[in-house]
Amino acid sequence: xxxxxxxxxxxxxxxxxxxxxxxxxxxxxxxxxxxxxxxxxxxxxxxxxxxxxxxxxxxxxxxxxxxxxxxxxxxxxxxxxxxxxxxxxxxxxxxxxxxxxxxxxxxxxxxxxxxxxxxxxxxxxxxxxxxxxxxxxxxxxxxxxxxxxxxxxxxxxxxxxxxxxxxxxxxxxxxxxxxxxxxxxxxxxxxxxxxxxxxxxxxxxxxxxxxxxxxxxxxxxxxxxxxxxxxxxxxxxxxxxxxxxxxxxxxx
Numbered sequence: 001x002x003x004x005x006x007x008x009x010x011x012x013x014x015x016x017x018x019x020x021x022x023x024x025x026x027x028x029x030x031x032x033x034x035x036x037x038x039x040x041x042x043x044x045x046x047x048x049x050x051x052x053x054x055x056x057x058x059x060x061x062x063x064x065x066x067x068x069x070x071x072x073x074x075x076x077x078x079x080x081x082x083x084x085x086x087x088x089x090x091x092x093x094x095x096x097x098x099x100x101x102x103x104x105x106x107x108x109x110x111x112x113x114x115x116x117x118x119x120x121x122x123x124x125x126x127x128x129x130x131x132x133x134x135x136x137x138x139x140x141x142x143x144x145x146x147x148x149x150x151x152x153x154x155x156x157x158x159x160x161x162x163x164x165x166x167x168x169x170x171x172x173x174x175x176x177x178x179x180x181x182x183x184x185x186x187x188x189x190x191x192x193x194x195x196x197x198x199x200x201x202x203x204x205x206x207x208x209x210x211x212x213x214x215x216x217x218x219x220x221x222x223x224x225x226x227x228x229x230x231x232x233x234x235x236x237x238x239x240x241x242x243x244x245x246x247x248x249x250x251x252x
Contacts, residue, residue: 014233016040019083021076023066023123024093025052027192028142031220032090032227033059039228044082046075047093066093066119076126085134088231089127091120091141094160098153098198109156116160121167124182128171132178138231141168142223143184145246161186165242172240181239183230188246190218214247 010016018041022033025047033045037058044060047053053061060082064071079086094116097108120141131137146154147161165184172182189208191199199205199217209217226245229235244250 011040012234013039013228013231015088015228015231017042018087018231019079019085020044020088020090020231021046021079021083021086021127022090022092023047023075023119024091024142025049025056025061026093028190028220028223029090029092030056032092032224035224035228036088036090036231041088042083044079046079066123067114069122072119072122072126076123080130086127086130087136088138088140089124090227090231091123091139091164093119094142094144094157096154096157099155100153101155104155112156113160113163116157117163117167120164124167124171128175128180131180132175135179137175137178137180138235139168139171139180139182140227140230141182141184143168143186143242145186145188145244145249147186147242148244148250168242169240176239179236181230181235183235183239183241183243185223185226185230186242186244186246187223188212188218188244188249190220190222192220211252212247212249213251216247218245218247 020036020041020043022029022045025045033043037043044062045056046062046064048065050063053063062075062078064075095112124139141164143164144161146158147165168182168184222245226243
Protein backbone atom coordinates (compact mmCIF):
# COMPACT_ATOMS: atom_id res chain seq x y z
CA UNK A 1 0.00 0.00 0.00
CA UNK A 2 1.41 3.38 -0.93
CA UNK A 3 2.06 6.22 1.49
CA UNK A 4 -0.56 8.27 -0.36
CA UNK A 5 -3.15 5.53 0.21
CA UNK A 6 -2.24 5.39 3.91
CA UNK A 7 -2.72 9.13 4.24
CA UNK A 8 -6.11 8.93 2.57
CA UNK A 9 -7.18 6.27 5.08
CA UNK A 10 -6.02 8.15 8.17
CA UNK A 11 -9.44 9.75 8.54
CA UNK A 12 -11.64 7.13 6.94
CA UNK A 13 -14.26 7.77 9.63
CA UNK A 14 -14.45 11.45 8.70
CA UNK A 15 -14.07 12.59 12.32
CA UNK A 16 -11.08 14.92 11.92
CA UNK A 17 -12.10 18.38 13.16
CA UNK A 18 -15.65 17.22 13.92
CA UNK A 19 -17.23 18.97 16.89
CA UNK A 20 -18.12 16.34 19.50
CA UNK A 21 -20.01 16.95 22.72
CA UNK A 22 -19.87 14.13 25.27
CA UNK A 23 -22.34 14.26 28.16
CA UNK A 24 -20.72 12.47 31.07
CA UNK A 25 -17.15 12.44 32.36
CA UNK A 26 -17.39 9.09 34.14
CA UNK A 27 -15.61 5.93 33.01
CA UNK A 28 -17.47 5.47 29.72
CA UNK A 29 -17.72 9.15 28.83
CA UNK A 30 -14.09 9.76 29.70
CA UNK A 31 -12.88 6.89 27.51
CA UNK A 32 -15.09 7.86 24.58
CA UNK A 33 -13.95 11.48 24.79
CA UNK A 34 -10.35 10.31 24.52
CA UNK A 35 -11.19 8.04 21.58
CA UNK A 36 -12.77 10.92 19.67
CA UNK A 37 -9.85 13.19 20.46
CA UNK A 38 -7.46 10.50 19.20
CA UNK A 39 -9.52 10.38 15.97
CA UNK A 40 -8.82 14.07 15.43
CA UNK A 41 -12.14 15.47 16.64
CA UNK A 42 -12.55 18.63 18.67
CA UNK A 43 -14.14 17.42 21.90
CA UNK A 44 -16.02 19.03 24.77
CA UNK A 45 -17.17 17.05 27.82
CA UNK A 46 -19.98 18.16 30.13
CA UNK A 47 -20.61 16.87 33.63
CA UNK A 48 -21.90 18.11 36.98
CA UNK A 49 -18.89 16.71 38.86
CA UNK A 50 -15.86 19.06 38.77
CA UNK A 51 -13.57 16.28 40.00
CA UNK A 52 -14.46 14.06 37.04
CA UNK A 53 -13.83 16.95 34.65
CA UNK A 54 -10.45 17.71 36.22
CA UNK A 55 -9.32 14.17 35.34
CA UNK A 56 -9.66 14.97 31.62
CA UNK A 57 -6.94 16.41 29.43
CA UNK A 58 -6.82 17.57 25.83
CA UNK A 59 -10.54 18.36 25.67
CA UNK A 60 -12.73 21.31 26.63
CA UNK A 61 -14.68 20.80 29.86
CA UNK A 62 -18.08 22.24 30.77
CA UNK A 63 -19.56 21.99 34.24
CA UNK A 64 -23.33 21.84 34.52
CA UNK A 65 -26.20 19.87 36.00
CA UNK A 66 -27.42 17.95 32.96
CA UNK A 67 -30.75 17.24 34.65
CA UNK A 68 -31.55 20.95 34.95
CA UNK A 69 -33.18 22.69 31.95
CA UNK A 70 -31.35 25.99 32.47
CA UNK A 71 -28.01 24.26 32.86
CA UNK A 72 -28.71 22.26 29.69
CA UNK A 73 -29.22 25.54 27.83
CA UNK A 74 -25.94 26.88 29.23
CA UNK A 75 -24.02 23.68 28.46
CA UNK A 76 -25.17 23.60 24.84
CA UNK A 77 -24.39 27.29 24.42
CA UNK A 78 -20.89 26.83 25.82
CA UNK A 79 -20.35 23.75 23.65
CA UNK A 80 -21.23 25.80 20.58
CA UNK A 81 -18.78 28.48 21.74
CA UNK A 82 -16.04 25.86 22.17
CA UNK A 83 -16.73 23.76 19.07
CA UNK A 84 -18.73 25.86 16.67
CA UNK A 85 -21.16 23.34 15.25
CA UNK A 86 -21.92 20.22 17.29
CA UNK A 87 -21.58 17.46 14.70
CA UNK A 88 -21.73 14.57 17.17
CA UNK A 89 -23.55 14.23 20.48
CA UNK A 90 -22.75 11.35 22.84
CA UNK A 91 -24.92 10.78 25.92
CA UNK A 92 -22.97 8.71 28.43
CA UNK A 93 -24.36 9.53 31.86
CA UNK A 94 -26.25 7.12 34.03
CA UNK A 95 -26.92 6.05 37.61
CA UNK A 96 -28.44 2.96 39.18
CA UNK A 97 -29.53 1.66 42.55
CA UNK A 98 -30.25 -2.04 42.85
CA UNK A 99 -33.40 -2.12 44.98
CA UNK A 100 -36.51 -4.37 44.76
CA UNK A 101 -39.58 -2.54 43.50
CA UNK A 102 -41.46 -2.98 46.80
CA UNK A 103 -38.58 -1.41 48.73
CA UNK A 104 -37.88 1.46 46.36
CA UNK A 105 -38.73 5.03 47.30
CA UNK A 106 -40.45 7.34 44.85
CA UNK A 107 -37.51 9.72 44.91
CA UNK A 108 -35.07 7.00 43.87
CA UNK A 109 -37.18 6.13 40.85
CA UNK A 110 -37.51 9.79 39.89
CA UNK A 111 -33.77 10.45 40.24
CA UNK A 112 -32.75 7.55 38.00
CA UNK A 113 -35.27 8.46 35.29
CA UNK A 114 -34.22 12.11 35.42
CA UNK A 115 -30.50 11.36 35.04
CA UNK A 116 -30.67 8.47 32.58
CA UNK A 117 -33.57 9.47 30.35
CA UNK A 118 -34.81 13.01 30.86
CA UNK A 119 -31.33 14.49 30.51
CA UNK A 120 -30.94 12.71 27.17
CA UNK A 121 -34.22 14.18 25.93
CA UNK A 122 -33.39 17.69 27.06
CA UNK A 123 -29.91 17.78 25.58
CA UNK A 124 -30.83 16.01 22.34
CA UNK A 125 -33.77 18.35 21.72
CA UNK A 126 -31.54 21.39 22.18
CA UNK A 127 -28.80 20.01 19.93
CA UNK A 128 -30.98 18.28 17.34
CA UNK A 129 -32.49 21.48 16.00
CA UNK A 130 -29.12 22.80 14.91
CA UNK A 131 -28.19 19.47 13.35
CA UNK A 132 -31.43 19.37 11.35
CA UNK A 133 -30.91 22.93 10.14
CA UNK A 134 -27.39 22.11 8.92
CA UNK A 135 -28.50 18.82 7.37
CA UNK A 136 -26.00 16.70 9.28
CA UNK A 137 -25.58 15.17 12.72
CA UNK A 138 -24.84 12.02 14.67
CA UNK A 139 -26.29 11.13 18.06
CA UNK A 140 -25.28 8.09 20.09
CA UNK A 141 -26.82 7.22 23.45
CA UNK A 142 -25.26 4.69 25.83
CA UNK A 143 -28.09 2.36 26.80
CA UNK A 144 -27.89 -1.13 28.35
CA UNK A 145 -29.00 -4.72 27.83
CA UNK A 146 -31.23 -3.98 30.83
CA UNK A 147 -33.44 -2.06 28.42
CA UNK A 148 -34.37 -5.42 26.91
CA UNK A 149 -33.82 -7.89 29.76
CA UNK A 150 -35.93 -7.86 32.93
CA UNK A 151 -33.16 -7.89 35.51
CA UNK A 152 -34.45 -8.06 39.06
CA UNK A 153 -33.81 -5.01 41.26
CA UNK A 154 -33.26 -2.81 38.18
CA UNK A 155 -36.78 -1.35 37.85
CA UNK A 156 -36.13 2.34 37.08
CA UNK A 157 -32.77 1.63 35.45
CA UNK A 158 -34.32 -0.87 33.04
CA UNK A 159 -37.24 1.46 32.39
CA UNK A 160 -34.90 4.38 31.69
CA UNK A 161 -32.80 2.37 29.23
CA UNK A 162 -35.81 0.92 27.43
CA UNK A 163 -37.18 4.44 27.22
CA UNK A 164 -33.85 5.70 25.90
CA UNK A 165 -33.85 3.08 23.13
CA UNK A 166 -37.38 4.01 22.09
CA UNK A 167 -36.76 7.75 22.36
CA UNK A 168 -33.76 7.39 20.06
CA UNK A 169 -35.88 5.49 17.52
CA UNK A 170 -38.50 8.24 17.46
CA UNK A 171 -35.80 10.91 17.05
CA UNK A 172 -34.24 8.81 14.29
CA UNK A 173 -37.52 8.60 12.42
CA UNK A 174 -38.29 12.31 12.77
CA UNK A 175 -34.81 13.56 11.90
CA UNK A 176 -33.75 11.10 9.18
CA UNK A 177 -34.97 13.37 6.35
CA UNK A 178 -32.62 16.06 7.68
CA UNK A 179 -29.50 13.90 7.54
CA UNK A 180 -29.33 13.25 11.29
CA UNK A 181 -28.85 9.71 12.60
CA UNK A 182 -29.71 8.59 16.13
CA UNK A 183 -28.65 5.24 17.58
CA UNK A 184 -28.03 3.60 20.93
CA UNK A 185 -25.26 1.31 22.12
CA UNK A 186 -26.42 -1.24 24.68
CA UNK A 187 -23.48 -2.68 26.63
CA UNK A 188 -23.72 -5.88 28.59
CA UNK A 189 -21.94 -6.30 31.88
CA UNK A 190 -19.02 -3.86 32.03
CA UNK A 191 -16.38 -3.30 34.65
CA UNK A 192 -16.86 0.43 35.34
CA UNK A 193 -16.97 2.84 38.27
CA UNK A 194 -20.72 2.21 38.45
CA UNK A 195 -20.37 -1.58 38.81
CA UNK A 196 -17.01 -2.00 40.57
CA UNK A 197 -18.34 -2.18 44.14
CA UNK A 198 -21.10 -4.58 43.10
CA UNK A 199 -18.64 -6.87 41.33
CA UNK A 200 -16.46 -7.07 44.44
CA UNK A 201 -19.12 -9.01 46.32
CA UNK A 202 -18.02 -12.65 46.89
CA UNK A 203 -18.72 -14.80 43.85
CA UNK A 204 -20.47 -11.98 41.95
CA UNK A 205 -17.87 -11.59 39.19
CA UNK A 206 -17.74 -15.31 38.51
CA UNK A 207 -21.52 -15.69 38.41
CA UNK A 208 -21.90 -12.80 35.98
CA UNK A 209 -19.16 -14.07 33.67
CA UNK A 210 -21.00 -17.39 33.45
CA UNK A 211 -23.90 -15.55 31.77
CA UNK A 212 -21.74 -14.15 28.98
CA UNK A 213 -21.02 -16.50 26.06
CA UNK A 214 -17.78 -14.64 25.32
CA UNK A 215 -16.52 -15.74 28.73
CA UNK A 216 -15.65 -12.33 30.14
CA UNK A 217 -17.14 -9.04 31.16
CA UNK A 218 -16.80 -6.08 28.87
CA UNK A 219 -14.77 -2.96 29.46
CA UNK A 220 -15.02 0.61 28.24
CA UNK A 221 -12.55 -0.05 25.42
CA UNK A 222 -15.10 -2.43 23.89
CA UNK A 223 -17.37 0.56 23.26
CA UNK A 224 -14.95 2.84 21.43
CA UNK A 225 -15.09 1.15 18.02
CA UNK A 226 -18.91 0.97 17.89
CA UNK A 227 -19.22 4.57 19.11
CA UNK A 228 -16.72 5.92 16.59
CA UNK A 229 -18.48 4.11 13.76
CA UNK A 230 -21.98 5.27 14.69
CA UNK A 231 -20.68 8.83 15.06
CA UNK A 232 -18.89 8.78 11.72
CA UNK A 233 -19.79 9.60 8.14
CA UNK A 234 -19.45 5.88 7.38
CA UNK A 235 -22.71 5.19 9.25
CA UNK A 236 -24.91 7.52 7.18
CA UNK A 237 -27.52 4.81 6.45
CA UNK A 238 -27.63 3.41 10.00
CA UNK A 239 -30.26 5.00 12.22
CA UNK A 240 -32.79 3.99 14.87
CA UNK A 241 -30.73 0.95 15.84
CA UNK A 242 -29.81 -0.59 19.20
CA UNK A 243 -26.31 -2.06 18.91
CA UNK A 244 -25.73 -4.67 21.62
CA UNK A 245 -22.11 -4.77 22.73
CA UNK A 246 -22.49 -7.57 25.23
CA UNK A 247 -20.39 -10.62 24.33
CA UNK A 248 -23.65 -12.43 23.51
CA UNK A 249 -25.39 -11.76 26.83
CA UNK A 250 -28.85 -11.26 25.31
CA UNK A 251 -28.57 -14.66 23.61
CA UNK A 252 -28.62 -16.55 26.91
